Amino acid sequence: MRVNPFDIRTIVLAKHAQHVVLIHFPLALFVAAVAFDYLAQWTRNQALASAAYFNLLLAAISAVPTIATGLAAWQWALEGETLKGILLLHLVLGCGSSVLIWVVAWIHWRARRRPVVQLPNYRLPVEAFGVLLVALTGHLGGFLSGVNAP
């Protein structure tokens, strides 16, 4: 099958290809946001805290089309077949990762709405757990897509 990477029809209609492309955005933005947030906590640097916040917002926004295209791939490529094994684990971890990204973004968003920004400390282990879930989901996704293949 020969495809032109600049053909708009290929980009739009290439079944699950969008998910494989889009996943990089929430993944990278969330990991970067958490890194910035840890650094901001450590250095008390407001610029780093702001960078963490905007990265988190973008991660939360980009997680929506990512999970939507992942679910669409399940319906289009596999016709909604009952999943098992690595595919099921990838779906469950992906949903869990998305929820954690949204929860962390909401914690930051809520704190920023107050006159004095006071981020709760419990967010740090939640963020660390989120990074772990995102990494596991990405690892399985890499296996499924063949990126991690020998």
Next chain:
Amino acid sequence: MKRHHSTWALVVALALMLAGLAVAAQAQSTADLIEVRIDNFSFGPTEVTVPAGTTVTWTNHDDIPHTVVSTDKVFKSKVLDTDEKFSFTFSTAGTYPYFCSIHPKMTGKVVVR
């Protein structure tokens, strides 16, 4: 004595005939079943040419799930995990391109004569 010899000749001839039939049946069953390996993100052999009535069996030897889906929607497997198989009997002559719906770059073809 002569009758004894002819009986033996008949027994030997029957035994040879039966052996021949067994070999022919074995060859026939081998010809009617074709195996395609799914390994290392590829179908092997990529293209098979078979007579009509042949059953082709795909076996996933990868650690990754794969599917076998006809481009023309003639056949479609469920998701095949490691060592799972999918078989389809081709009764009509033609060319049947197929791919893995999880990894669309994985393609193959069955030519039925």
